[in-house]
């Protein structure tokens with residue numbers, strides 16, 4: 152019975168995440184993906200993805216690739232939005248798969264990425280990666296996505312699934328909400344301000360799913376970076 156209630160709760164939250172992000176995508180997808188500007192020129196918007204890949208990925212290629220050729224690596228991006236980072240990732244790695252809960256975001260991403268042949272964009276459930284079948288990955292990444300998920304359980308499930316799909320030694324680099332402010336510690340239904348993690352909770356999540364917490368940055372802030380290394 153409790154399992155059934157849990158499943159119903161997850162399904163209800165998934166519907167809410169989908170409808171909220173679809174609404175944001177229809178209203179102004181580029182703004183809600185990157186709130187740095189009210190209105191974006193498309194070229195300037197995609198240039199921010201290239202700059203983020205430069206800062207967050209290209210500066211860490213030794214750690215991320217571990218001797219492998221980037222062109223031979225398959226990469227997963229969770230919460231790809233309209234493909235802002237996905238497009239820049241595809242210029243570096245051989246094959247990139249983006250997943251997103253919002254069909255409206257996915258529709259826009261497919262349009263923006265239609266001439267990028269090594270990218271695949273999938274609309275997922277918002278709580279798991281089943282849509283990817285049995286695909287395995289060499290690197291996984293998620294940027295400004297888990298901060299919006301108001302459920303520790305959903306984030307934990309994603310981390311577990313990424314662990315099962317990553318090859319041993321590979322890195323999952325992602326952000327969570329680290330700010331411990333009022334309301335952020337409790338599960339809720341606010342799909343903008345997600346649930347937060349302390350450093351020890353993040354470390355416990357890594358261990359629980361067969362990762363080593365290689366390093367972290369920004370604990371206590373809304374941009375709490377985690378580098379999980381698959382054992």
Ligand SMILES: C[S@@+](CC[C@H](N)C(=O)[O-])C[C@H]1O[C@@H](n2cnc3c(N)ncnc32)[C@H](O)[C@@H]1O
Nearest residue numbers: 172184230231232235251252253256277294296
């Ligand atoms: C702020 S945007 C960031 C998009 C992209 N990561 C980027 O940096 O350009 C957050 C994205 O996460 C997606 N998202 C939110 N909750 C999700 C969930 N539970 N599962 C998958 N995607 C989710 C939203 O639809 C949205 O496209």
